[in-house]
Amino acid sequence: MGNSSRKIVAIMGVGTVSRELPIVAITPFAVAAERELGDAQLRANLGRATRTIRDKRARVVAEVADWEPMRDRAAAVKDEVLDNLSELLARFEAAAVAAGATVHHATDAAHANAIVTELVKEQRAESVVKIKSMATQEIGLNEALEAAGITPIETDLAELIVQLADDTPSHILVPAIHYNRSQIRDLFARRMPGFTATSDEPAVLAGAAREYLRRTFLAAKVAVCGANFAIAATGSLVIVESEGNGRMCLTLPETLIAVVGVEKLLPRFADLGDFLRLLPRSSTGERMNPYTSIFTGVTPGDGPQRLHIVLLDNGRTQVAQDPVGRAALRCIRCSACLNVCPVYERAGGHAYGSVYPGPIGAILSPQLTGQDAGFNKTLPYASTLCGACYDVCPVKINIPEILVHLRQTGSKPAAERAAMSTLSWVMRDRRRWRAALRAARSGAAPLRALTRRRGGTLRRAPWPLSAWTAHRDAPLPAAESFRDWWRRTHESS
Amino acid sequence: MRIALFVTCLNDALFPQAGIATVTVLERLGHTVAFPDAQSCCGQMHANTGYAAPARRLERLTGAAFAGHDVIVSPSGSCVAHLRAHTGLPAYELSELLIDVLGVTDVGATFPHRVTYHPTCHGLRALRLGDRPTTLLRAVKGLQLIDLPEPEQCCGFGGTFALKNAAVSGAMLADKCANAATTGAEYLAAADNSCLAHIGGGLARHPAAPKPIHYAEILATTGAHP
Numbered sequence: 159m160g161n162s163s164r165k166i167v168a169i170m171g172v173g174t175v176s177r178e179l180p181i182v183a184i185t186p187f188a189v190a191a192e193r194e195l196g197d198a199q200l201r202a203n204l205g206r207a208t209r210t211i212r213d214k215r216a217r218v219v220a221e222v223a224d225w226e227p228m229r230d231r232a233a234a235v236k237d238e239v240l241d242n243l244s245e246l247l248a249r250f251e252a253a254a255v256a257a258g259a260t261v262h263h264a265t266d267a268a269h270a271n272a273i274v275t276e277l278v279k280e281q282r283a284e285s286v287v288k289i290k291s292m293a294t295q296e297i298g299l300n301e302a303l304e305a306a307g308i309t310p311i312e313t314d315l316a317e318l319i320v321q322l323a324d325d326t327p328s329h330i331l332v333p334a335i336h337y338n339r340s341q342i343r344d345l346f347a348r349r350m351p352g353f354t355a356t357s358d359e360p361a362v363l364a365g366a367a368r369e370y371l372r373r374t375f376l377a378a379k380v381a382v383c384g385a386n387f388a389i390a391a392t393g394s395l396v397i398v399e400s401e402g403n404g405r406m407c408l409t410l411p412e413t414l415i416a417v418v419g420v421e422k423l424l425p426r427f428a429d430l431g432d433f434l435r436l437l438p439r440s441s442t443g444e445r446m447n448p449y450t451s452i453f454t455g456v457t458p459g460d461g462p463q464r465l466h467i468v469l470l471d472n473g474r475t476q477v478a479q480d481p482v483g484r485a486a487l488r489c490i491r492c493s494a495c496l497n498v499c500p501v502y503e504r505a506g507g508h509a510y511g512s513v514y515p516g517p518i519g520a521i522l523s524p525q526l527t528g529q530d531a532g533f534n535k536t537l538p539y540a541s542t543l544c545g546a547c548y549d550v551c552p553v554k555i556n557i558p559e560i561l562v563h564l565r566q567t568g569s570k571p572a573a574e575r576a577a578m579s580t581l582s583w584v585m586r587d588r589r590r591w592r593a594a595l596r597a598a599r600s601g602a603a604p605l606r607a608l609t610r611r612r613g614g615t616l617r618r619a620p621w622p623l624s625a626w627t628a629h630r631d632a633p634l635p636a637a638e639s640f641r642d643w644w645r646r647t648h649e650s651s
Numbered sequence: 652m653r654i655a656l657f658v659t660c661l662n663d664a665l666f667p668q669a670g671i672a673t674v675t676v677l678e679r680l681g682h683t684v685a686f687p688d689a690q691s692c693c694g695q696m697h698a699n700t701g702y703a704a705p706a707r708r709l710e711r712l713t714g715a716a717f718a719g720h721d722v723i724v725s726p727s728g729s730c731v732a733h734l735r736a737h738t739g740l741p742a743y744e745l746s747e748l749l750i751d752v753l754g755v756t757d758v759g760a761t762f763p764h765r766v767t768y769h770p771t772c773h774g775l776r777a778l779r780l781g782d783r784p785t786t787l788l789r790a791v792k793g794l795q796l797i798d799l800p801e802p803e804q805c806c807g808f809g810g811t812f813a814l815k816n817a818a819v820s821g822a823m824l825a826d827k828c829a830n831a832a833t834t835g836a837e838y839l840a841a842a843d844n845s846c847l848a849h850i851g852g853g854l855a856r857h858p859a860a861p862k863p864i865h866y867a868e869i870l871a872t873t874g875a876h877p
Contacts, residue, residue, distance in 0.1 A: 542809025545776035565701030582705035629821030630852030
């Protein structure tokens with residue numbers, strides 16, 4: 159759905175949306191969410207999957223006695239990185255180059271795509287194997303490579319499913335969370351070369367994918383990865399994964415290209431410990447992830463002989479200037495906030511129109527590409543501010559606070575502005591406020607009489623309150639306001 | 652003790668019973684309640700909808716209205732959370748005042764009914780009320796408290812979210828109402844009439860569902876009916 163709807167909107171030419179920016183909402187969130195809500199299969203898949211992961215996470219986090227101080231330390235380390243970004247980037251580059259890597263700086267998505275495409279062409283490779291990476295999705299690297307005649311092959315199972323389906327991911331960690339296993343079997347039968355299985359047992363499906371991927375790993379000349387962490391002191395990159403496909407990509411091809419957001423830095427190697435404890439428990443609900451790869455530069459005769467690191471800005475240094483919004487850059491892409499978000503659970507990832515969905519997407523997309531791009535400014539309103547996301551964030555991003563900050567800095571409809579300013583004018587003066595309460599009481603009197611038998615609530619109201627009564631009854635002004643009751647009972651001397 | 656009441660604009664206009672109940676409970680316990688007449692709205696709705704300047708003016712107005720009061724009580728978790736974050740006023744949600752400041756758990760109420768309790772998001776995660784409201788409810792004579800399934804799930808109100816994202820809000824509400832209906836309770840109580848207006852509006856369309864009630868109204872009741 160994601161791809162096709164994006165193409166349609168691109169043709170219609172809505173907003174300032176460019177296909178080089180897969181982090182822009184191309185439809186107002188409420189419209190996209192309402193459409194997704196109609197998909198009963200999606201809701202069932204999502205409800206089951208998010209509930210399972212969030213219960214697992216809660217269990218393994220409860221085991222850690224020092225979870226809260228660890229969150230505080232991790233947040234402080236990430237803030238230290240944001241405070242010293244250019245200095246730490248220089249330190250990282252010096253260490254990585256000394257270890258044999260080549261470092262590139264990309265200001266935006268197009269720049270990063272051009273660098274990577276050129277590097278692949280230099281190796282005369284017709285395809286690249288890829289490790290699941292949010293940074294490469296953010297810049298639309300697969301589409302850029304395809305446009306240059308290079309075939310990108312996703313090797314993470316869920317990313318492979320999404321790629322085979324010509325779909326877009328709907329979750330940061332579980333990109334195919336909107337598919338169940340019988341849908342995956344049907345997809346494999348249609349799109350995976352050599353797939354013959356008739357069972358939809360997870361082991362059978364994974365086995366088929368393994369056969370297919372093994373052939374691609376052995377033939378690959380170039381691999382593309384992201385990084386979970388980049389250690390400034392040593393120039394090392396760290397990749398955390400579950401399936402072992404990453405280890406294959408990092409060790410077999412002769413050339414490795416890493417696209418790394420500048421905020422992925424950690425100052426010291428010793429900082430890594432807390433993050434390697436926080437990340438798997440927050441994301442998959444595991445005590446420890448199966449594969450952690452740490453690599454530094456090039457080792458002659460062992461592994462890739464060419465390591466290119468593309469440090470990606472793409473709006474990040476600008477976000478770092480916003481004293482409130484910058485905390486979003488602490489994000490380590492664990493997706494715990496998605497799994498606890500009641501809005502995400504019902505609307506699904508595609509409704510956010512960005513590779514970053516859910517609560518973190520609602521604060522990242524509008525900051526990275528601007529609130530006026532597409533319908534980005536509707537994203538900060540895709541939340542009840544219930545606070546569940548802040549509670550589970552391993553780096554303590556106060557997501558509700560940033561959502562409110564973005565609402566306050568974004569543009570708003572004129573009619574709403576007028577209504578809100580009138581309301582506050584009435585509320586700022588006790589005489590005006592009392593008069594308004596009395597007017598509302600008198601105006602509602604006939605409705606109170608009409609609805610009394612049904613409990614005194616209104617079933618149908620005209621626009622704009624019809625948005626309320628479409629889903630629930632509306633309360634009516636009371637027969638006597640509190641302040642009139644108080645005056646009658648406590649000031650009648 | 653002399654306690655100033657911040658009734659909230661919503662209760663003032665739509666749900667005065669919650670304010671009346673708060674006054675009733677505190678006066679029954681022997682305290683003096685003051686109602687500073689200059690109060691109206693804490694600014695939460697403006698702030699959360701994105702209107703910082705009018706929100707700040709309302710915050711300042713509330714700050715001035717309550718200047719000099721040492722203890723302020725409000726029957727609204729979300730308004731107390733907003734006051735605490737933006738005005739520095741010594742504001743307490745009713746259950747915090749009763750348990751933490753006044754040291755009372757049994758307020759002398761009688762309410763012979765089956766009740767389920769929805770811990771609203773601001774009570775749960777902004778104020779960390781924990782089991783304070785249910786501790787008060789458990790001490791009410793005749794009251795049978797029934798657990799609500801998935802209590803920590805947001806009801807889908809979220810202020811203007813209910814209008815701006817009506818479909819998602821309605822889907823969340825439907826799940827909350829379905830959970831409430833499974834309890835077999837006669838009343839669904841909560842600490843915030845904004846959430847209750849939304850939940851109650853949904854429950855009104857379910858024939859066998861519990862009736863919405865602010866828990867202050869239960870604490871104020873000494874007879875069979877609120």
